[in-house]
Amino acid sequence: MSSSLESKDIKIMVVDDDPSIGRLMADFLIKEGYQPVIHDEPQTALKTAEKEHFSLVFVDINMPEMSGLELASELKNNDPLSEVVFITGYGSFDNAIQAIKIGAYDYLRKPFGINEIQLCLKRFYERYALKEKARLAEQKYFHLVHNIPSVIFVIQRNFRLDFINRACEGMLGYSPEEAMSDPLWLLGRIHSNDLEKIEKLFLSAFSSGNARFSNECRFIHREGHVIHAIISSMAQEDVENTGKLNKIQGIIVDITDRVFLEKSMVQKEKLKMLSSISAEVAHEIRNPLVSIGGFARRIRKKFPDLHEGDIILRESKRLEDMLQRLEEYLKPVEVSYEECSINSILIHCMERLTHELEKNGSTYQLNLDKSTAVVSIDKDILERIFVELILNALKEMNSGGILYIRTFESDNSLHVEFKSRGHKIEAKDTEPFIMPFSERDQAVGLPISYRLLKIMGGLLSFSRSHEDDMIFTVTIPKKDMRAIVG
Numbered sequence: 035m036s037s038s039l040e041s042k043d044i045k046i047m048v049v050d051d052d053p054s055i056g057r058l059m060a061d062f063l064i065k066e067g068y069q070p071v072i073h074d075e076p077q078t079a080l081k082t083a084e085k086e087h088f089s090l091v092f093v094d095i096n097m098p099e100m101s102g103l104e105l106a107s108e109l110k111n112n113d114p115l116s117e118v119v120f121i122t123g124y125g126s127f128d129n130a131i132q133a134i135k136i137g138a139y140d141y142l143r144k145p146f147g148i149n150e151i152q153l154c155l156k157r158f159y160e161r162y163a164l165k166e167k168a169r170l171a172e173q174k175y176f177h178l179v180h181n182i183p184s185v186i187f188v189i190q191r192n193f194r195l196d197f198i199n200r201a202c203e204g205m206l207g208y209s210p211e212e213a214m215s216d217p218l219w220l221l222g223r224i225h226s227n228d229l230e231k232i233e234k235l236f237l238s239a240f241s242s243g244n245a246r247f248s249n250e251c252r253f254i255h256r257e258g259h260v261i262h263a264i265i266s267s268m269a270q271e272d273v274e275n276t277g278k279l280n281k282i283q284g285i286i287v288d289i290t291d292r293v294f295l296e297k298s299m300v301q302k303e304k305l306k307m308l309s310s311i312s313a314e315v316a317h318e319i320r321n322p323l324v325s326i327g328g329f330a331r332r333i334r335k336k337f338p339d340l341h342e343g344d345i346i347l348r349e350s351k352r353l354e355d356m357l358q359r360l361e362e363y364l365k366p367v368e369v370s371y372e373e374c375s376i377n378s379i380l381i382h383c384m385e386r387l388t389h390e391l392e393k394n395g396s397t398y399q400l401n402l403d404k405s406t407a408v409v410s411i412d413k414d415i416l417e418r419i420f421v422e423l424i425l426n427a428l429k430e431m432n433s434g435g436i437l438y439i440r441t442f443e444s445d446n447s448l449h450v451e452f453k454s455r456g457h458k459i460e461a462k463d464t465e466p467f468i469m470p471f472s473e474r475d476q477a478v479g480l481p482i483s484y485r486l487l488k489i490m491g492g493l494l495s496f497s498r499s500h501e502d503d504m505i506f507t508v509t510i511p512k513k514d515m516r517a518i519v520g
Contacts, residue, residue, distance in 0.1 A: 044068065044089045044162075045068075045069075045071070045087065045088045045090075046063055046068050046070045046071070046088060046089070046090045046091070047070065047071045047072075047082065047083065047088045047090075047091045047092070048060070048063075048070055048072050048073070048091075049073045049076060049091065049092065049093050049094060049097075049102075050074065050092070050093075050094035050097075050121055051098065052074075053074060055121065055144075056072040056073075059072065059092060060072050062148055062151055066155070071088070075099060076099050076100040079091075079105065079109075080105070080108055080109070080112075083109055083112060083113060083116075084112060087116070088113070088116050089116065089117060089162065090119065090158055091106075091109055091116055091117070091119070092119050092120075092121055093105055093106050093118055093119070093120055093121065094120075095120045095133075095141075096122070096123065102121070103132055103136060106118045106120070106133070106136050106137075106138060107136050110136055110137045114137075117139060117158060117162070118136065119138065119140045119141060119142060119154055119158070120138050120140075120141040120142070121141070121146075122141055122143055122144065123143075139157075140154055140158070142154060180200045181199075181200070181201075182199065182201060183201055183204070183288075184201055184205075184285050184287045184288070185198065185199065185201045185202045185205055185206070185285065185286035186198070186283075186284075186285055187283070187284050187285075188281055188282070188283050188284075189220060189236070189282050189284065191280065191281075193218055193220060193221055193236070195213055195219060195220060197214075198210050198213045198214060205253075205286070205288050206254075206256060206261065207255050208256055221233060223253045223254055224251060224253055224254075225251065225253065225254055225260065228252050231249065231251065232249065232265065235247045235249060236282065239282055240279050242278075248264060248266035249264070249265060249266075250262070250263070250264050251263060251265055253286070255442075257401070258499075259440075259449065259451055260290075261290055262288070262289050262290045262292075262293040263286050263288050263289055263290075264286070264287045265285075265286050266284060266285050266287070267282055267283065268283040268284060268285060288445070290445075291445050291446040291447055294444075294447060294495075294509050323350060323353050323354060326346065326350055327347070330343055331347065333346070334347065369412045370414075371410045371411060371412060372410065372411075372413055373408050373410055374409065374411060374413045375406070376441055376448055376450060377402040377404070377406055377441060379416055379417050379420060380400065380402065380420060380441070381400070382417065383417060383420045383421050383424060384398060384400065384424075384439075386421065387421065387424055387425070387428075390425065390428060394428045394431070395433040395434050396428060396431055396433070396435050396436065397434075397435075397436050398436065398437040398438070398439060399436060399437070399439070400439050400440070401438070401439070401440035402440065402441050403440070403441045403442050403443060405443070406441050406442075406443060406448055407512055409448060409511075409512060411490055411492075411510060412490060416487075416490075416510075418483070418486070419486055419487055419508065420450070420508075422479040422480065422482070422483045423452045423506050423508070424437065424439075426479060426480060427504070427506075430454060431455070435454060435455050436454075436455055437452065437453070438451075438452075438453040438454070439451065439452055443512075446511060446512055447509050447510060447511050447512060448510045448511075448512060449509050449510075450508040450510075451506075451507050451508075452505070452506045452508075453503050453504070453505045454503065480494075487508060491510075491511055492509055492510045492511070493509040494506065494508055494509075495507050495509065
């Protein structure tokens, strides 16, 4: 007997209409430490098997009420894990093929003795031990696949999922059951701008039989926010004779934090260059501008009907306004860090801006992740940034529009998304919102917000949804931001 198995762990049932066989089997099994259940009627055996699991069942192949083959078939249907050993009185086992189909793995030929039973039990334990090792290995693999932080999937040619692990719920907000019930779930989660590219990768892999691909793309979370990911194939085995694939095994790795970090580094360099340019522009323009303005005012006083004087004054005023924006943008900022809740700051901002919302005829919807972590940041500065983003959205929205605000987390960052509908602007990238040179009404507030957030180690990014909504996203690292900016 295997050292890892004990007699008490194994339940055995014997079904034979010959009482002498039942007694022989019972005496031997009891001496071996088992507590066998003995039946001489198939129907009684079936009722017993419905109530408890038997690891091993000895079945007489010839019984008057029901044949052993029929009984074994019923037992295996009710409990596929049961092992069946047939007892036969024939010199040869004429029903061997049918028995194999049912799932029997051994038989005892009458008359038999203790040695034959012992040998049968030995083979059972060897088989049992192998099955247990396979079960444990499968269970280990199952837990590994389901608990890995990346999405593992198997997809068919028609894009229906054969399998997906539990990571899809954490990454994209859908349970495996929901994902597998939707025939086109995977394609439906890919961002519309990346869908054609990814679909072509799969189709090419299916038709060529070469499934080696890896590509960055964006997925849409159930809550609507964008997940940046790498989707890659894994080694494939299910290939037809034609060389075409029947299925593709793949993995999706969330790289959202990496993308935000890369953006942050790029924008940090942009901000450094922008600050340098702004300071230089302000310094070089100030003195000539004062002279030009004074000269224009003297010309206008001396020649009041001269139209060119008004033009010079108007353009001088425009340059002075730009310098004022630059000076405001370049003002030193003192940051005071403290532990605070992002959700609480947002709620306070909305309370402050209730009048502005009503005045604009707009409404808002807050979707706050209650599990959002507390972060170390300058509460007042962050509130100023939130207010500016909300006011900017109100300026751009049509009357009666809706401002959607929500918080969510990735592995290393907190995110606050401001999405407005019914907007008026048609900007296609972030640059117009972070440059202090623009003459747009909100141009001062957004570049300052961008710079303030960068000073604290965060990131302000802009994007468009597939519905062409305007989305500003504030990203704040979960780590102490003093360490990041230091």
